Amino acid sequence: MDFSWTTEQELWRKTVREFAQKKIKPKVREIDTNKKIPEEIIKEMGRLGLLAPTVSSEYGGADLDWTMAAIAAEEIGRADISLAIPVLYLVESSWGFILDRYGTKEVKEEFLPKITKGEAFCGIAVTEPEGGSDILGAGKTKAEKKSKNWVLNGEKIFISGVKESSKWGGIHLTLVRTDPKAGHKGFSFFAVPLKNNKNIETTLFEDMGRMGISTGGFTMNNLELSQEYMIGEENRGFYYTMEGFSAARMLIGATCVGASETALELGIEHIKNRKAFGRAIGSFEGIQFPLAEHYTNIESVKLLTYKAAWIMDKKYKEGKFSHKDISLAAAMSKLRAPVYGFQLMNDVADWFGAIGYTKEYPIEMGIRGIRSYSIGAEGTMNVMKIIIGRELLGKDFLPYK
Ligand SMILES: Cc1cc2nc3c(=O)[nH]c(=O)nc-3n(C[C@H](O)[C@H](O)[C@H](O)COP(=O)(O)OP(=O)(O)OC[C@H]3O[C@@H](n4cnc5c(N)ncnc54)[C@H](O)[C@@H]3O)c2cc1C
Structure with missing residues (x-):
């Protein structure tokens, strides 16, 4: 060690x-x-x-x-x-x-x-109007081979970076069915360019937080793509998606740790200086004990997150560990990081008193932003638990099948 x-x-x-x-x-x-x-x-x-x-x-x-x-x-x-x-x-x-x-x-x-x-x-488009967690069951978007090309139809929704991709150019790696009878082995992954594409209609949502990056959706109407736009092998899209999600979840852990550290520093500075009843509010057990809890929580998430990154490096550089090990470690980081971060920021807002509810302090931006990760971006908390349960109990205990 x-x-x-x-x-x-x-x-x-x-x-x-x-x-x-x-x-x-x-x-x-x-x-x-x-x-x-x-x-x-x-x-x-x-x-x-x-x-x-x-x-x-x-x-x-x-x-x-x-x-x-x-x-x-x-x-x-x-x-x-x-x-x-x-x-x-x-x-x-x-x-x-x-x-x-x-x-x-x-x-x-x-x-x-x-x-x-x-x-x-460069973004990712998996979620559809019928559902995100159950995309394997509910996904309707499909690609059909027409002579040498693929024709894509269907709608993707709640997708990060739709405005950016439509404006700057770029692609969304998009999961679609290519063999409807084959379950999770019937999905393929395509690079879909959104900019100036007459076969694509985009929409945008007004989010509650992380306002600097857009969330939207796009509908593909007979979008024709050549074979080069398929990512990897036909019908292996689900596996590439899971591999990318594990990386994203580990990085979510790291970004939430960073934002939480800032919130904690702001909070510590304030509770050392703000006085009530003749002493700094940081002297009161009601403030100090939650501080100790939050610090410990963030340290534990940090360890989980860097362990996940370490496992990924061992896998990709040395062939040690498996994708299942990565998926388990990343899911644990994602399960904890946004929740601990949100709890911490919520308490820090309390420590600030009324000013914590204003835009004079950045804490409200943190609360709005970090909530996106516990509500579902890159998979909901319950989906993280399903992944962890699957690794502990095996596929026979999956809640869906
Ligand atoms: C800000 C933001 C950005 C996003 N960006 C992207 C993106 O770039 N690309 C993309 O593809 N998607 C993106 N998403 C979508 C995200 O992946 C989905 O929201 C997520 O997968 C959940 O899908 P859903 O919203 O359809 O909720 P649902 O799947 O309908 O779930 C609703 C609720 O039911 C619970 N639930 C479902 N099944 C079970 C079960 N078996 N057991 C227990 N509970 C269950 C869920 O945990 C959740 O609480 C984004 C979401 C947000 C909020």
């Missing part, structure tokens, strides 16, 4: 922290109000290797491993408590990785260099 960071990891954290604290943190309120991440921040992230950072250098990526990617996620979360830039970071990291790993040379050449520079978006 060794809990220390390497010199390279420490240097990377310092580099990302300096950039994020200087360039991102002062802009977070503006991003939340204007509902847009400034272009100069995206471009600077690209220059620093912070867009889809695990992508190979051949396609403009930084060749980072998952521990390094998690360190950056924590630092970006620490700077942007609203979680808008962290969402952009983690979605592109996870799905850029899947595109790099399984995409065709043609599609990788077309999109990855732009994604890593901040000139195109």
